[in-house]
Amino acid sequence: MKNKKTLANEEIKHLAKLSALDLTDEEIEKYGDQLSETLDYVENLNELKTATVKEAHSVTESKDVFFEDGAENKRSLKEEIVFRNSKKTKNSQFVVDRILKS
Amino acid sequence: MIDMKDYVPVIGLEIHVELSTKSKMFCQCSADFFGKRPNSLVCPVCLGLPGALPVPNKKAVEWTVKIGKALNCKINPESKFDRKHYFYPDLPKGYQISQYDEPIAVGGFLEANKKKFRIHRVHLEEDTGKLTHEGKDSLVDFNRSGVPLVEIVTEPDFTNSEDVVAFLKELHTIIKEYLQVSDANMDQGSMRLEPNISIKKVDDKNLPNYKVEVKNINSFNFVKRAIEFELKRQLELLQKGETPIQETRGFNEKKGITVPQRTKEGAEDYRYFPEPDIPPLSFTQKYVEEVEIPELPAQKTKRYEKNYNLREHDAFILTRDGKMATYFEKVMEEIRDKAKGQKVANLIINKKIDSTASVKELTEKLKDQSEGRKTDLGSLESAIVAVLEGHPKEIKEYQSGKENIIMFFVGQVMREMKGQANPQVVKQELEKKLKK
């Protein structure tokens, strides 16, 4: 008998929404299975005791990396380049279907 | 002020301040975007192009520490940036680089209207692009994307709109005039305010179980109106036995009301996690101590009252404007007469002299003012003669030794002259005549 899936279809739908992805019902079912299996596998992390361990945000020990305010801008993009890869522009701006506010 | 009956407002503020650094927060594009051609101040970083990476602006971090210090906060020895995720066309990366659980500054306070209002935290983040609407389309300009933004969050310590306005004005003065880290212009959006407003019963020790956030307030005037409207609206609901909905509302300045904005189902899940592209920040005690902040308006005001004997009201006005205050002190330094403090203050405040005038010009005006107009010696002569003729008894008293009766004569002559005389000069001329 198959165990209850770790990720139910409802959760997959919610995740898709949070990730701004459109999924078909078939995809929801299929992904749910595979993602659940993946989540089951990573449970092995609980074999390691980490109560007193501090999270590693990075593998480097760097700190305080900055740039100086007012430094020369060598990466400024010219107008043709800014819009070269965009589909719809108007008055030097990018166009989106109207966003409804309230 | 509304009659809150047996309720009391619970108001907290979230203020965003755009820093006036030269460069943006994570790239070298110019941060001076106001009025520039759309999408002319962009690079792969602030446009969110594939492969671009952020590197933090040193000055923006320093200035955030300054703001934290000015607000009496504790500067965290360790801090970091985090990613805050949501989708919106003006957010090019699909996340905003902000700070979540390790902000730069925490736990401070600021006084206004003689009350202390606590600051919960001060953190640093990047601004978004600008979205405008035209017919069926929405247009996006990324010039503002990546400009450094400081967010200041207060505790819900405010109970009325007057205090809120006083607090905001004090904060504005500190940030714009004293620290000079931002234009803090509410009209242009370099200072933005979102009050969180709710109401509880006077004897309730807990915070209310809802709060309403109000957006789109663009001036100090509107702050008061928005809060007042909201308090009235919430009070009415509560009195009916209803709990106001927890929501975000927008202030409509034309109608002076707040209206609901599109509600999202459930709270937004920003999925914060530490920004892997930026190493953490560390602030040693030495560093924090060395970050200079000038004498702040509250201290300066008290000092003026004490050292120059100014009325509180006048000291307050002088300290609202950095240039004015500096000029005042420069003048006082040169004339070295603390007693003249109030008079100098008056001149400056009443705009009888401006801060570009030299000290000499000011002392001249001072003399003119305290010594009145140039005295017409001809009319003075007549006035003195008239007064002396009318007061033979008092002349005898003066001549018999009661010298301070001269002030009586001065007063009489001043009346004759309808005040258009210099009392010193009057006294001198009287003495000349009386001693004959």
Added chain:
Amino acid sequence: MNILGKSYVELLGLLNSKKISTKELHEYFSKREKKYNKELNVFLTLAENPGVEGEMPLAYKDNYNTEGIRTTASSKVLDSYISPYDATVVERLKKSKTYVFGKTNLDAWAHGASTETSDYGATKNPWDTSRVPGGSSGGSAAATASYLMPATIGSDTGGSIRCPASWCGVVGLKPTYGRVSRYGVIAMGSSFDCPGPLSWHVEDCALLLSHMAGFDPYDATTSSKPVPAYMEKLNAEKKLKIGIAESFFENVDKEVKKKIEEALEILRKMGHIEKKIKMLNPKHALSAYTILQRSEVSSNLGRYDGIRYGNDRSFFKEEAKKRIMLGTYTLSHGYYDQYYKKAQKVRALIIEDFKKAFDDVDIIIAPSTPSTAVKLGEFKKYPFFGEQMDILNEPANVSGIPSINIPVGLDSKRLPVGMQIMGRQFDEETILNVSYKFQRETNFFNMRETLLKKYHD
């Protein structure tokens, strides 16, 4: 002049002494591309212009921004995207007299270990075209193995250089995280991504690394540690302590194990000493990596909304969608502590584990992959194939240490076996040295000569 199989270093020498011209090189490799690319599907885009005289041709995995040249990350989301700028690595290599010859195929967004998730068709393994070349830098590895390029540039986030290098039988180097700038490389796992070189020759990797490495003001995670003269150190005398951890040999193919043992015997004869060490089981690195990488992926792919560039999110395919969603889950409210935070804590343990090991030994040797190249289509049988195939590679990514894959022979199916040599942080010098000496000693068992008979001019 016989060019076939010559190292990048050698060709550069010939170019500098004018015994060969850039024009000749460009024609040579263009001819080979025309001959073999249809079958192998290595190149996605060829640059329009040959380089200036004196420049070497170089191909980049298509997740590198190359100014004026199409860059897709093998995804239809960026189908017609023309890069507006050069990645720092590209810029530095251009300054070191190279030009962009073309862009190579990868698993879309670098998600995978077989190059099969590319939206432009899978790349084939030159040793057996019914099999995958490995991934995600499959195009780069296959191009290198079949000598469609003297050397190529790839990226390794969870084994994406070492796995295809292993399955294609070439040298592939994953430098220390932070040694090479990521600026301009389309981000996959921000705290894991490592740009690196591939070639038949260790000296090529050393030379290319010396050009690529170093602090970059545009990438705050790069190290300001000085860059050693890798080429000079290749021949230095070293007697090293080699750490062997049993947990890295679990569930590994018998034949793979055999070839590694034979390679270790050679290293012993060269004067190095083996020591058994105890290390955390790689399955934990696999789990930590899967969670953290997918979390970062879900975030890094958020910018693809089709507004400023590219196509909208409906152009994402299955693997990308699955990874985005899992990453969103592990970061979401209520699950963050259980997954993301826990994985970060385990990451700290793994970093510590390696630090401790390197107090004891100088390098750690293990197989790069548990098996040799699998057949096309095999990946469908696994719930998270990409990460699972790279179980032995991921510990190095999780801890940030450098690791190099070198070919150590063929199995009974005539497929390459790859061995990885892991070193201390910023000690690329040592792993390059050992690999270089091993190549000098064995000529990698003539694997290059063998394969290039098949891919003759």
